Each structure stands twice: as C-alpha cells, then as structure tokens.
Amino acid sequence: MNLTLGFIAFFITIVIPGILFRRFFFYGEFSKQFNTKDPVLHSIFFSIVPGIIIQLISFIIYNLSLGFDSSFLEVFTIFRDIASDGSNGTEDATKNFINNHIIIFFLYSLFVFCFSSFLGWVSSRTIRIRKWDKKYKLFRFKNQWYYIFSGEVLNMKKFEEAHKVSFKNNKGLVQDTLLTYADILVSASDDRKELYTGYVVDYDLKSDDITQLDKVYLIDTYRYKKKEKILDENGLEVKDKETSKESNTKPTKSRNRIKVPGDIFVLNANNIVNLNLTYVPSIKKKISNEKKKKEEKQRRYSRIQRIYLLAISLIILAHFFYKIIHLDKTFLADYLNDTGFWGKLLVILFINQFLSFFSPTQNKEKKLSYNFSDFWIRLFVLILWGGLSYWFVIKSLI
Numbered sequence: 001m002n003l004t005l006g007f008i009a010f011f012i013t014i015v016i017p018g019i020l021f022r023r024f025f026f027y028g029e030f031s032k033q034f035n036t037k038d039p040v041l042h043s044i045f046f047s048i049v050p051g052i053i054i055q056l057i058s059f060i061i062y063n064l065s066l067g068f069d070s071s072f073l074e075v076f077t078i079f080r081d082i083a084s085d086g087s088n089g090t091e092d093a094t095k096n097f098i099n100n101h102i103i104i105f106f107l108y109s110l111f112v113f114c115f116s117s118f119l120g121w122v123s124s125r126t127i128r129i130r131k132w133d134k135k136y137k138l139f140r141f142k143n144q145w146y147y148i149f150s151g152e153v154l155n156m157k158k159f160e161e162a163h164k165v166s167f168k169n170n171k172g173l174v175q176d177t178l179l180t181y182a183d184i185l186v187s188a189s190d191d192r193k194e195l196y197t198g199y200v201v202d203y204d205l206k207s208d209d210i211t212q213l214d215k216v217y218l219i220d221t222y223r224y225k226k227k228e229k230i231l232d233e234n235g236l237e238v239k240d241k242e243t244s245k246e247s248n249t250k251p252t253k254s255r256n257r258i259k260v261p262g263d264i265f266v267l268n269a270n271n272i273v274n275l276n277l278t279y280v281p282s283i284k285k286k287i288s289n290e291k292k293k294k295e296e297k298q299r300r301y302s303r304i305q306r307i308y309l310l311a312i313s314l315i316i317l318a319h320f321f322y323k324i325i326h327l328d329k330t331f332l333a334d335y336l337n338d339t340g341f342w343g344k345l346l347v348i349l350f351i352n353q354f355l356s357f358f359s360p361t362q363n364k365e366k367k368l369s370y371n372f373s374d375f376w377i378r379l380f381v382l383i384l385w386g387g388l389s390y391w392f393v394i395k396s397l398i
Contacts, residue, residue: 013051017112018048018049019043019051020117021050021051021054022047022050023120024120025121029146030141032205033210051116054119058112061320064321065321143205145205149180149277150177154177154279177279178281179200179279180278180280181200182197182198182200182277183197183276183277184218184267184275185273187273195223196218196260196267197222198218200218202217212269216266216272217265217267218265219263219264221260221265224256298367301360301368308356308359311355339397342392343393346388346389346392350385350386353382354382356378
C-alpha cells in the first residue's frame with residue numbers, strides 16, 4: 001500500500017505535469033509526435049525531465065508569492081515518508097500534512113497542471129513564431145516530414161545557403177508554398193517499380209517511429225505504366241504515336257501516363273523507393289495602398305494589445321514578487337503588506353478593466369478594432385470593481 005501511495009505521489013507531482021506539457025507543446029501537424037499509442041513506460045520516461053523542471057519552477061513561484069508554512073526539510077521528510085514502505089515510522093510533519101494540508105496540496109497540484117499546460121502551449125508557439133525551429137536544430141520538431149511537405153525546409157539555414165548559389169535564387173525566401181507536387185517511385189515487386197505523381201494533401205507517420213512515413217494522401221493522381229511494344233508481322237516494333245484504344249492514354253516515350261480514378265489516392269509508404277518534390281508557389285497579388293493602410297493599422301493595434309498584455313502581466317507579477325523588487329519599501333508598502341490575496345485580486349481586476357478601454361479587441365471578422373457597442377457594460381464593470389476595491393481595500397488604508 002505504501003509503495004502504491006509513493007507511486008501515486010510521484011505520478012501526480014512529476015509524470016502528469018510532464019505529460020500535460022508535452023501534450024500542449026506538440027500541436028497541429030506536430031501533434032503526430034505525441035502519440036497515445038506510445039508504451040506507458042516510454043511516455044513516463046520522456047515526461048520525467050519536463051515534469052521535474054516544471055515542479056521546481058512551480059515550487060519557487062509558490063514559495064516566493066504565497067509562501068510555505070513548512071520548511072524545505074519538512075517537505076523532503078513528507079515525500080520520503082510517502083515514498084517509503086513505512087518500516088521506519090511516520091514523522092510528525094507527515095501526519096500534520098495529511099491531516100491538515102492535503103487539500104492545499106491538491107490545489108497546488110491543480111495549479112501545477114494548469115501551469116504545465118500553459119507553459120507547453122506558450123513554448124511551442126513561441127518557437128514557431130520566432131522561427132527558432134528553422135534556425136536552430138535544438139528547437140526543431142522531430143516531425144521532419146512536415147518541414148519537407150510544407151516547403152518550410154527551404155527556409156532552413158543549409159537550404160537557404162544552397163539556394164543562394166543555385167539557379168533558384170533563394171527560392172525559400174521569395175515564395176510561399178501553396179501545394180507540393182510529388183513524384184513517388186514505389187517498388188511493386190523485386191523486379192518491378194511503379195511511378196505515381198500527384199499533389200500531397202496529407203500524410204501519416206508510423207506510430208513506433210515518427211521519422212518514417214506510413215501513408216501519403218494524393219489528389220489528381222497519375223501512374224506511369226510501361227508502354228507495351230507493338231510488333232508487326234515481321235516481329236519489328238511499330239513506332240505508333242496514336243493512343244492505345246484500351247487504356248486511352250498518351251504515350252510518353254517508354255511509359256504511358258494513366259489517370260488514377262477517385263478523389264483521394266492513399267499510397268502505402270512502406271515500399272517507397274524515392275521521392276521528388278516540387279513546391280508550387282502561391283500567387284502573390286499586388287497589394288493596394290488601401291490594403292497597406294489597413295495592414296499597418298492592424299500592426300499598430302497589435303502593438304497596443306501587446307503593450308496592454310505586458311502592462312497587466314507586470315502588475316500581476318509585482319503583486320506577487322513585490323519583496324524581491326523592494327516595492328514593500330515604497331509608498332505602496334501599506335497596501336502590499338496589509339492587503340490579502342482577495343483584496344489584491346479586486347485591485348488587479350479594477351486596473352485590468354481600466355486598461356482594457358485602451359486596448360483593441362477582435363471583431364467578428366477576426367480583425368483588431370475598438371468596439372464601443374458594449375461601452376456601458378464595460379463602464380458598469382469598471383465602476384463595480386472600483387467600488388469593491390475602495391470598500392474592501394482602499395478605505396482601510398486611508
């Protein structure tokens with residue numbers, strides 16, 4: 001029973017945060033790297049390191065903000081007793097924790113779970129937005145086939161340098177890839193190979209090795225069949241340029257190009273011999289002056305929104321870490337030292353509501369703009385938070 005309890009504690013504190021971090025870190029096409037079919041031990045092993053790091057960061061944040069009633073030695077003693085078989089007895093600190101603080105532990109664990117999910121979500125998107133995965137191998141996702149089929153491989157350092165001296169003139173920088181056209185040579189048997197061509201719309205990876213393709217999905221697919229020789233009565237090959245009556249296909253030298261019927265062609269990738277990819281560039285339309293102004297306006301609104309988010313984040317952090325930056329020695333000392341958690345939360349909500357008036361929001365068209373249709377509702381909420389802040393916080397400080 002004690003061993004089971006120790007494993008549960010280890011699973012809750014280390015493994016689950018690591019799994020949540022990995023689940024939210026791998027998103028979109030990169031979610032193929034987080035496979036639910038992975039063996040349990042494999043998932044646990046790769047979740048231990050991020051789980052330990054997240055637990056340490058959460059422990060430090062909690063200790064610096066709200067603080068622990070127990071010392072670090074007592075925390076170590078509690079984990080040791082829970083993980084042991086109970087032969088050495090149970091310390092008083094462990095008994096007190098189980099009797100009085102078990103609910104706080106579960107609330108702390110819930111915070112760790114949310115924090116690990118948020119950290120995974122932010123980390124992966126920061127890497128993609130900053131394009132660190134294309135610049136540095138350390139941040140590159142293991143799903144190499146996404147970079148290949150999407151054309152983003154052209155933006156990686158080695159390919160950029162190669163294209164600078166090639167006839168393509170740095171193709172990766174001057175174009176966006178609309179579609180990828182593939183020439184796929186497949187081994188049908190030991191002595192026979194078949195060629196398929198088409199536009200790549202999706203692909204699957206092998207569950208046990210995500211560096212290997214499992215299936216490739218093609219549209220507008222053609223296969224190339226070896227042209228049969230036609231002999232005359234003397235046994236000589238007839239050079240006929242007419243299309244075959246049976247296959248109704250046009251001969252291309254030694255092979256006939258045959259349209260594969262259907263909307264989507266699923267190709268088993270196990271027998272692929274080689275791939276040749278051609279990136280079809282998207283059409284870049286000329287941007288009018290009016291559209292340029294709209295884009296510049298959106299960029300300006302985006303900067304304002306980022307400033308608002310940064311400001312409110314700094315205000316929240318200042319409320320938790322005011323001792324580290326010595327705000328408790330300024331004119332805010334009485335407020336920061338004497339106001340409880342819920343009082344500070346009211347003040348933060350009031351400041352956030354006030355700052356939100358200066359920040360644009362997304363409209364139905366997913367464009368940033370200033371929306372005044374709900375102005376009176378937002379003003380009412382501002383007055384509400386202001387009144388509560390004054391009554392429960394400011395009044396006692398005056």
